[in-house]
Amino acid sequence: MQILRPDNLKEEPLILGIESSCDETAAAVIRGRRLLSDEIASSANIQALYGGVVPEIASRAHTDAVDLVVDRALKTAGVKKEQLDAVAVTYGAGLLGALLVGLSFAKGLAYGLHIPFIGVNHIRGHLSAAYLEDETLRPPFMTLLASGGHTAVIYTKSFSEFEVLGGTLDDAAGEAFDKVARVLGLPYPGGPHIEALAREGKPVVHMPKMLKGEGGYNFSYSGLKTAVINYCHTMEQRGEAWSKADVAASFQSAALDILVQKTVEGALEKGVTTVTAGGGVVANGYLREKLTEACMAHGLKLVLPVKKHCTDNAAMIAAEGLIRYEAGDFSPLSLNAAASIPLR
Ligand SMILES: Nc1ncnc2c1ncn2[C@@H]1O[C@H](COP(=O)(O)OP(=O)(O)OP(=O)(O)O)[C@@H](O)[C@H]1O
Numbered sequence: 001m002q003i004l005r006p007d008n009l010k011e012e013p014l015i016l017g018i019e020s021s022c023d024e025t026a027a028a029v030i031r032g033r034r035l036l037s038d039e040i041a042s043s044a045n046i047q048a049l050y051g052g053v054v055p056e057i058a059s060r061a062h063t064d065a066v067d068l069v070v071d072r073a074l075k076t077a078g079v080k081k082e083q084l085d086a087v088a089v090t091y092g093a094g095l096l097g098a099l100l101v102g103l104s105f106a107k108g109l110a111y112g113l114h115i116p117f118i119g120v121n122h123i124r125g126h127l128s129a130a131y132l133e134d135e136t137l138r139p140p141f142m143t144l145l146a147s148g149g150h151t152a153v154i155y156t157k158s159f160s161e162f163e164v165l166g167g168t169l170d171d172a173a174g175e176a177f178d179k180v181a182r183v184l185g186l187p188y189p190g191g192p193h194i195e196a197l198a199r200e201g202k203p204v205v206h207m208p209k210m211l212k213g214e215g216g217y218n219f220s221y222s223g224l225k226t227a228v229i230n231y232c233h234t235m236e237q238r239g240e241a242w243s244k245a246d247v248a249a250s251f252q253s254a255a256l257d258i259l260v261q262k263t264v265e266g267a268l269e270k271g272v273t274t275v276t277a278g279g280g281v282v283a284n285g286y287l288r289e290k291l292t293e294a295c296m297a298h299g300l301k302l303v304l305p306v307k308k309h310c311t312d313n314a315a316m317i318a319a320e321g322l323i324r325y326e327a328g329d330f331s332p333l334s335l336n337a338a339a340s341i342p343l344r
């Protein structure tokens with residue numbers, strides 16, 4: 001199958017990014033690293049009724065929304081589709097039916113316009129969100145990835161080379177927030193609700209250690225989740241008064257402090273001077289504050305994506321599309337959706 005290539009690579013290409021891997025249909029336009037538009041339609045309010053994402057509902061919602069969201073992104077950017085230099089789209093990881101909606105739309109658009117098509121790894125998108133925050137940001141840097149499906153400390157060596165220093169051995173950080181929220185009777189997605197509740201409590205409930213192995217970079221969230229369940233059940237069985245807000249605050253600090261500590265340790269170990277972060281959990285205000293403090297204390301520069309670019313969005317897909325465009329790394333139109341893919 002053909003790979004569409006431009007005659008010349010442009011200095012500041014106009015790139016449309018499309019994201020449809022889960023329950024967000026998103027489209028964004030960038031010119032170089034400048035964000036011109038950033039549109040999103042979410043089926044999260046419908047999914048919340050079911051306590052999680054129902055794949056069939058997500059796919060149908062994407063089908064309803066994708067052309068409208070893309071049109072809105074082009075209009076807000078003040079750009080005609082004929083002016084675009086490339087189309088970047090998430091091809092994995094994610095829900096297959098959901099991915100196929102954005103992927104097929106992007107392929108059709110690129111084919112019709114005869115411009116490069118770039119299939120983006122969603123996680124690489126989360127890592128690239130930081131590039132939009134700082135035009136001067138260049139690897140090497142240390143990245144904290146904390147999302148709904150991934151948690152890792154990653155040494156970003158170059159625009160395309162990564163070394164995963166360590167990650168979760170079981171649940172991801174976001175997944176743990178969602179599961180603990182359910183135990184505390186909070187709505188889906190749980191992260192923002194736990195954060196809000198934690199502000200009213202104190203971290204006084206004992207939580208188990210998150211680290212697996214001595215001094216490594218591997219985390220384990222399942223013990224933390226079980227500790228919360230056991231604590232809540234025990235208190236209820238004893239009929240003792242307990243504070244949900246204290247549990248939320250205790251869980252939040254146990255879940256996030258170690259990520260901050262290990263990210264900074266990683267940066268110091270590898271001798272890099274810059275730290276970045278990405279993924280939905282990085283929208284958490286407590287985590288942002290702690291990471292900022294820790295980086296300042298160690299003289300590290302921190303580049304954090306704005307909160308909107310931490311959770312799923314198309315701006316980060318366009319940003320990763322730009323990195324790929326600059327490398328002349330385009331995808332064949334035969335590229336298929338993939339439920340799971342490695343970082344590289
Ligand atoms: N303020 C917050 N505090 C903690 N967690 C949060 C916050 N906001 C969002 N999250 C969590 O982030 C996750 C969503 O992040 P994201 O959209 O990046 O995940 P995903 O796309 O489902 O997974 P992945 O990117 O790993 O494939 C959810 O688990 C949600 O609870």
Ligand SMILES: [Mg+2]
Nearest residue numbers: 147148311312
């Ligand atoms: Mg994501």
